[in-house]
Amino acid sequence: MTDRLPRRAEPIDKVTLKSGAVRYRFRIDLGVKADGSRDRRFFTYRSYKEARAEFRRISTEVAAGTHVNRGRLTVAEHLEDWLAGKRDIRPNTLRNYRDAAKPILRDLGQLALQQLTKAHIDRFLTSLRRRDGKPYAPETIRLTLSVLKQVTKDAKRQGLIARDPAEFVQAPIPAHGHRTAVWTRQEANQFRNHVRGDRLYALWLLTLCGLRRSEVLGLRWVDVNFQSETIVVRQARVEVTASFIDVQPPKTTRGLRTLPITGEVSAALQALHRIQSSEHIEFGGGSLNESALIATEPDGRPILPRTYTDRFRxxxxxxxxPVITLRNVRHTSVSVMLDAGIPPTTVAAWHGHDPRMTVSVYGRTYDDSLRIAGASMFQSVEEPDDSALG
Structure with a gap:
């Protein structure tokens, strides 16, 4: 049974259900459906106060063009749809997205997308734990939040939610005094001296020079010119899954670069070329194909990225x-070059970076340089010779 309430600004009806329960209902025009007909819908609430507030909210949103119809889509469903739409990115980037999305799917996936709030996200980030129970590193949390923000922003853009709950969520900042673990020049040379004579010595030198793991493993003999003592970075080998190694060109034009190699690096590469030529014949492969990869096992199989990392450790x-990551060896290369006074633009060109990133992200000033900089302010200055002034 429906009783029309006294006429007010809001056309809300009192409805008595068969069970005797009382509800409050209104009907509102939400716009036009896809077929051109009017989209008029009923909304029912337990109290008149709630119905009145919702009528005003929905009416305001409809007038402003921001109203979103109620839906049952979950966070997990929309996240999977968002991932499926990522067709223009590299396989390893998509893998990173999927890895970062795992805790989102686990902890927030069952929530209705329209019910997700900033409070949900804040609690989620605070409670993030690794499998061993330790908190996630701030960098990992920032990556996870970055993916979640892209997902919620996409939902708002599609009109699936009225407001983006992640828009004003703040990412954690590193602890005060946090510094990226890099080697000193002495430690880099200590490593270099230790691996001298190793079959992969040439590869370790390229790593010390700041090449990415993917770039070292993607180099071919055809990319090396012993006469001009240069190498050309043309491709990268990236481990997407345990069974899929992707070969891809550099991400940007900066990544595609020709680098001069020192006499030591050139000599190490020539030694590795001779070793591989002998190994190729020994394993029945005949002469070494110049299009072959440089980073190979003695039997000619390409070295897996994870194997290269394990051997480095x-x-x-x-x-x-200190056992640092290969990425931090690259940080070391940048920092050593900057500390030696090499211009940031040159350091950036060597590493295939944007110069601004080279200084703000990768550069580290060593303590010795800081001491020299501070002492320079109080170095004695030779007094002018007054007699020479005429």
Missing amino acids: RAAKNAGV
Whole structure:
């Protein structure tokens, strides 16, 4: 049974259900459907106060063009749709997105997308834990939040939600005094001396020079010119999954670059070329194909990215230097060059970076340079010779 309430600004009806329960209902025009007909819908609430507030809210949103119809789409469903639409990115980037999305799917996936709030997200980020129970690193949390923000922004853009709940969520900042772990020049040379004579010595030198792991593993002999002592970075080998190694060109034009190699690096590469030529014949492959990869096992199989990382860690441990990541060896290269006074534009060109990123993200000033900089303010200045002034 429906009782029309006394006429007010809001056309809300009192409805008595068969069970005797009382509800309050209104009907409102939400616009036009896809077929051109009017989209008029009923909304029902338990109290008149709630119905009145919702009528005003929905009416205001409809007038402003921001109203979103109620839907049952979950966070997980929209996240999967968003990932499926990422067709213009590299496979390894998509893998990184999927990895970052795992805790989102686990902890927020069952929530209705329209019910997701900033409070949900704040609690989610605060409670993030690794499998061993330790909190996620701030960098990992920032990556996860970055993916979630892209997902909610996409939902708002599609009109699936009225407001973006992640828009004003703040990412955690690193602890005060946090510094990226890099080697000193002495530690880099200690590692270099330890791996001298290793079959992969040339590759370790290229890593010390700041090439990415993917770039070292993507180099071919055809990319090396022993006469001009240069190498050309043309491609990268990236491990997308345990069974899929993707070969791809550099992400940007900066990444495609020709680099001069020192006499030591050139000599190490020539030595590796001779070793591989002998190995190729020994394993029945005949002459070494110049289009072959440089980073190979003795039987000619390409070295897997994870294998290269494992061998690097063992070598660093045996060399008695801090076991840092290969990415941080690249940081070391940038920092050493900047500390040596090489212009940031040159350092950026060597590493395939934007110069601004080279200084703001990768550069580190060593303590010795800071001491020299501070002492320079109080160095004695030779007094002018008054007699020479005429």
